[in-house]
Structures are given as C-alpha cells and as structure tokens.
C-alpha cells in the first residue's frame with residue numbers, strides 16, 4: 001500500500017484563510033484506470049485564486065468543504081495506462097493538494113527535462129504565460145510608454161514587469177514594504193517601485209509616473225486600481241489579470257469609482273483575460289520565455305517552501321505578502 005496524504009478543504013473561511021480551514025487526511029494512493037496515469041507530486045503551486053475558489057464560483061466552479069483542495073502541480077509518472085505516458089515522465093496538471101493523483105492522460109502536459117522543475121511551474125508555466133499574454137496581447141505596450149504593474153514582486157507581476165522592460169517601456173511596480181520595493185528595482189530592473197502600504201497612492205503614482213500611465217497590469221484590483229484609473233493617460237489600457245486585494249475576505253469591496261466615467265472620458269480599454277484563452281498559442285509564448293531566460297533577458301524568481309505539511313500556512317503567507325516571486329511547495 002502506498003500512503004497518500006491529502007489536504008482537504010474542510011471549513012469555509014469567514015475572513016482570512018489559514019490552516020484552520022484545512023484537514024490533513026491520509027489515504028491509499030489511487031489505482032489508475034484505463035486511459036489514466038498515476039502521478040507522484042513533487043512540486044505544488046500556491047495561487048491567490050485558490051482562495052477565490054473557496055469563496056464562490058470564478059472562472060471555475062466553487063470548491064466545497066470535503067473536496068481535496070484544488071491546485072496545480074508538477075510530478076513524475078509512476079504508472080501509466082495511457083499510450084502517451086511512461087513511468088519517469090515529468091508532467092504537470094491539476095493534481096490537487098495531494099501526494100499522488102490518478103488523472104486522465106488528456107489532463108496532463110508532458111515536459112522537457114532540460115528545464116528546471118521550478119521554472120516549469122513558474123516562468124515557463126502558467127505564471128509566465130499569464131504575464132506574457134496579459135502584457136503583450138491585452139496591455140500592448142509600446143516603446144517609451146509608462147507601464148504600471150501591481151503585485152510586482154509576485155509571480156506574475158515580476159515577469160510582466162520584465163516583459164514591459166523588454167518592450168522598451170518605463171516600468172513602475174507596486175508592492176508591500178521597502179525591501180520588496182528595492183528588490184524589484186535591483187533584481188528585475190523596474191525603473192521605480194511604490195510601497196503601497198505607505199498610503200497616499202495618488203502622490204506616489206504622480207512621482208513615479210510623471211507622464212501618466214499608458215498600461216496598467218492589474219493584479220490587485222481595489223484601491224490600487226482606483227488610483228491607477230485616476231492617473232491613466234488618454235487611450236490607456238488596463239489589463240485585468242486578477243484582484244488579489246479582494247480574495248481573502250468574505251465581503252469584497254465594490255468596484256472602483258471611475259468606471260465607466262474615466263473609461264469614457266479617457267477612452268481607456270479595460271480588458272479582463274484568463275490565461276487559458278490563449279492556450280492554443282502557448283508554444284509561441286513558452287519558446288519566447290525560455291529564450292529570454294536562457295539569454296539572461298528575464299530572471300526567474302522562485303520561492304520554495306519545503307514540506308507538504310506546510311501547504312495551508314504557505315497560502316496564508318502569500319496573502320500576508322511573504323513570498324518573493326512564484327510560491328510553491330516541495331512535496332518530498
């Protein structure tokens with residue numbers, strides 16, 4: 001018998017998510033059926049959206065207490081009943097928060113082992129694709145423009161900012177605390193950083209974006225979105241990637257003042273997207289991201305927490321802003 005530890009989403013959070021919302025369960029590893037593959041998880045991704053799935057339906061159905069917690073992972077095939085996979089293959093998919101998963105072959109992606117596993121779950125995975133398409137296809141930055149990126153020290157934000165720099169833009173990032181501000185400038189080449197926890201966003205944006213904002217890559221929603229709209233230039237673009245400031249609560253704030261007012265008067269295009277919308281073009285984006293990484297034109301920021309038992313606390317830490325870059329847990 002192979003032991004399979006699972007984190008169960010046990011109790012709906014009334015406010016901030018934490019270990020009290022999860023139970024650790026030990027069961028037997030599942031038996032793969034025809035067309036399925038048994039995978040041993042090696043790395044699990046932590047994502048802000050996990051919290052939103054606990055609250056209600058988003059772009060996917062709501063999770064319910066009793067479900068294995070949902071999440072993306074990377075792992076190794078241990079047994080295959082599907083033609084395209086063999087033991088030892090490196091694969092990713094929605095494994096859930098568990099050590100073993102039996103998944104239908106069509107829900108798995110096989111990876112080239114020349115890449116580092118942690119890069120496959122970050123800059124060369126969903127994180128990188130989100131930054132790539134959200135910045136280039138939705139934001140459409142042009143050389144010389146000013147680009148603002150929120151949650152810029154995080155997984156998507158750090159890559160989105162670097163892509164805007166490669167597009168020849170003046171790039172400003174927002175994050176929490178002076179250390180993280182310094183880090184995004186020194187490590188990723190942001191031109192300026194704003195510590196949003198100091199308040200007075202209008203004054204900070206005016207100083208960091210003296211020529212206004214042409215593209216706002218919005219990871220946070222909330223106050224930052226409201227302040228960015230006030231500073232946007234005519235014909236600006238807001239790429240709505242996520243609203244992390246509104247996930248970790250049972251009562252999200254209403255949308256910002258200025259919609260649709262500023263959109264009309266400033267002719268702003270504000271567009272939401274989900275990375276899966278671009279899935280048929282992922283090979284193009286993966287190739288570009290891998291090339292930039294190899295050439296040293298972008299840097300990967302990976303924050304690895306050791307130990308499957310730390311999944312719930314790592315998720316809570318993400319909302320406290322403790323991660324730098326892509327947060328993931330090494331499962332063993």
Ligand SMILES: NC(=O)c1ccc[n+]([C@@H]2O[C@H](COP(=O)([O-])OP(=O)(O)OC[C@H]3O[C@@H](n4cnc5c(N)ncnc54)[C@H](OP(=O)(O)O)[C@@H]3O)[C@@H](O)[C@H]2O)c1
Pocket residue numbers: 046047048049126127130151152153154155156157174175176180219220240241242243244245246273274275276318319320321322323324325326327
């Ligand atoms: N559209 C898509 O297809 C897609 C795909 C993936 C991710 N996303 C979205 O992209 C955004 C970033 O996700 P990620 O995976 O890259 O996570 P991440 O940025 O690595 O981690 C989340 C970060 O959000 C910040 N944060 C937490 N609470 C906040 C608050 N109340 N106000 C402002 N900032 C807060 C924290 O950084 P600070 O220290 O800076 O506060 C934290 O490090 C999320 O909104 C996510 O939902 C969208």
